[in-house]
Amino acid sequence: MKKNIQISYQQFADRNALDETERMLFERAKQARENAYAPYSNFLVGCAVLLENGEIYSGNNQENAAFPSGLCAERTTLFWIGANFPHEKIKKIFIIGGPRAFSEKTPPIPPCGACRQSLIEYETKQNENIELYFSNLNEEVIKVHSIKDLLPFYFNATFL
Numbered sequence: 001m002k003k004n005i006q007i008s009y010q011q012f013a014d015r016n017a018l019d020e021t022e023r024m025l026f027e028r029a030k031q032a033r034e035n036a037y038a039p040y041s042n043f044l045v046g047c048a049v050l051l052e053n054g055e056i057y058s059g060n061n062q063e064n065a066a067f068p069s070g071l072c073a074e075r076t077t078l079f080w081i082g083a084n085f086p087h088e089k090i091k092k093i094f095i096i097g098g099p100r101a102f103s104e105k106t107p108p109i110p111p112c113g114a115c116r117q118s119l120i121e122y123e124t125k126q127n128e129n130i131e132l133y134f135s136n137l138n139e140e141v142i143k144v145h146s147i148k149d150l151l152p153f154y155f156n157a158t159f160l
Helices: 020-034 074-086 114-128
Strands: 011-013 043-051 058-060 089-097 131-135 139-146
Touching: 020 043, 020 058, 020 074, 020 089, 020 131, 043 074, 058 074, 074 089, 074 114, 089 114
Parallel strands: 089 131
Antiparallel strands: 011 139, 043 058, 043 089, 131 139
């Protein structure tokens, strides 16, 4: 039996279509991107996270000459929040990525597979959806209402 998967998402032409909180997250992710440590790939990613208490925290990708030792912006930010605010729910996550040498052709950059899996863990842990936004420097934005929209066949603790 063949089944189709449908992904629900919204697409915005630029950040002006976002609300004030979303624009603030965009700016914080963009600032975080500028501080990324990516001397090998020259691919910079920034992430901003809105917690239920209204606080916003950000992070960026951190590379290492021993390539597997680096970490993506999303996981850098998530793990710091998990270590410092283990009981605070995550409401929204905003990601901006792209090559250091910006190109008009760069599409909105979604999280990688490892980050999607980590995001699912936090969404499952808090038993509440996390809104995810991903963008590029052209300010095109894609929004999904749950990490599950990007990872429909996710793995979690129910399989253990």
